[in-house]
Structure formats: structure tokens, C-alpha cells
Amino acid sequence: AQSxxxxxxxxxxxxxxxxLLRCNYSSSYSPSLFWxxxxxxxxxxxxxxxxxAATLVKGINGFEAEFKKSETSFHxxxxxxxxxxxxxxxxxxxxxxxxxxxxxxxxxxxKLSVKP
Amino acid sequence: DxxxxxxxxxxxxxxGQRVTLRCSPRSGDLSVYWYxxxxxxxxxxxIQYYNGEERxxxxxxxxxxxxxxxxxxxxxxxxxxxxxxxxxxxxxSSVEVGGDTQYFGPGTRLTVL
Numbered sequence: 001a002q003s004x005x006x007x008x009x010x011x012x013x014x015x016x017x018x019x020l021l022r023c024n025y026s027s028s029y030s031p032s033l034f035w036x037x038x039x040x041x042x043x044x045x046x047x048x049x050x051x052x053a054a055t056l057v058k059g060i061n062g063f064e065a066e067f068k069k070s071e072t073s074f075h076x077x078x079x080x081x082x083x084x085x086x087x088x089x090x091x092x093x094x095x096x097x098x099x100x101x102x103x104x105x106x107x108x109x110x111k112l113s114v115k116p
Numbered sequence: 117d118x119x120x121x122x123x124x125x126x127x128x129x130x131x132g133q134r135v136t137l138r139c140s141p142r143s144g145d146l147s148v149y150w151y152x153x154x155x156x157x158x159x160x161x162x163i164q165y166y167n168g169e170e171r172x173x174x175x176x177x178x179x180x181x182x183x184x185x186x187x188x189x190x191x192x193x194x195x196x197x198x199x200x201x202x203x204x205x206x207x208x209s210s211v212e213v214g215g216d217t218q219y220f221g222p223g224t225r226l227t228v229l
Contacts, residue, residue, distance in 0.1 A: 043118065103172055107158075
């Protein structure tokens with residue numbers, strides 16, 4: 001079964017400093033991986049996705065993630081945090097076979113706080 | 117704005133009652149997914165429809181059911197509600213059943229008193 005593990009439930013950074021949100025995945029084959037963001041009282045917005053093309057994926061708002069098969073990781077980074085980045089971030093893997101094809105499996109989420 | 121709409125935004129009801137949540141997918145999307153977000157369970161997949169047919173079931177209770185209509189909108193029916201059903205319910209849509217990006221609606225917040 002596929003799964004994702006977000007290694008930190010809460011990350012706090014200062015504005016202007018780098019952001020690193022960690023995610024490890026478990027899959028028996030090359031997965032499709034996503035990062036979604038959820039701002040308070042809002043829906044989920046896709047930040048970026050990896051679907052077996054380039055291993056370094058660039059997303060919206062300056063975020064990027066690198067797929068590392070050897071480490072089974074898909075960490076999300078941003079060089080410089082902005083106050084508006086404060087939100088909850090979800091690492092997601094998509095079911096890729098069988099009757100559940102297409103369904104998303106979410107990590108527990110990482111809450112990012114940005115201090116002025 | 118993802119193009120996925122959900123109504124109502126908020127719903128407050130009592131235990132034992134039945135409610136219906138509605139979702140309209142993005143124009144051209146044939147697949148609809150329902151997810152539940154609660155403090156206990158996090159975000160989890162409930163059920164998926166493609167072009168009117170059920171395609172997959174996740175952790176959906178027997179008290180819950182859904183359908184997708186010919187115009188592709190979908191409804192999630194929750195009955196015999198319990199306090200633990202209080203959650204945010206999201207609908208997502210995608211073009212095909214297994215493919216590509218899912219776009220999420222703003223969610224319906226259900227409170228069961």
C-alpha cells in the first residue's frame with residue numbers, strides 16, 4: 001500500500017529564511033506525488049506535482065520539491081519565506097493501480113508558521 | 117478559484133438527522149471525488165465517481181452515500197448523523213478517473229450538535 005509520512009507536524013521559520021517541509025513516501029513503484037496547501041478556512045490548492053518527469057519540480061509561489069528515489073523523499077522547499085506562506089501543507093501520493101486508481105492519500109499535514 | 121463549487125458552505129444540524137452536500141465539478145471534468153477532513157482522521161478519501169458510475173470507495177461509512185448525476189454534479193448524503201461526523205467535506209474533480217490533477221472545492225463545514 002502506498003503512504004506518505006510528513007516528518008514534522010509544525011515548522012516555524014522567520015520571514016526571509018528558507019523553508020523545508022519534509023515528506024517520505026512508500027510505494028512499490030514510481031509514484032505520483034503532490035504538495036497541496038491549505039490556508040486557514042480555505043480549500044486545498046495544488047502547489048506542485050511530480051509524475052515521473054523531471055525530479056526537481058517547480059511549483060507556484062516560489063516553492064519547489066525534489067523527488068529522490070534512493071531516499072524515498074519528496075521534500076518541499078522555498079528559498080525565502082513570506083508571511084503569506086503561513087498555512088498547512090500536505091504531502092500527497094496518488095493511488096496508481098486497481099480499483100482505487102486516482103485516489104489521493106494525504107499525509108497528516110505540516111503547519112508552517114512564519115514569524116516577522 | 118479552482119472552478120469546483122460546493123454548497124452549502126456551512127451546515128449545522130442535530131444528531132440523527134440527514135443532510136445532503138452538493139458539488140459541481142470543473143467544466144469538462146468527468147471524475148468527482150469526496151474527501152473528509154477531521155481533526156481525528158486528517159484528510160481521507162471517501163468515494164469516487166466517474167461519468168455517473170461509482171469507481172472506488174475509501175473509508176466511507178454505510179450511513180453515507182453518494183451519486184453523480186447526468187449533468188456530472190455530485191451529492192454526498194450523510195444520514196443518522198453522529199457528533200463524530202462533524203468535519204470539513206471536500207469535493208474534488210479531475211478530467212479522467214486515474215489521471216492528473218485533482219482540483220478541490222472550498223469545502224462544506226458540517227457541524228453536528
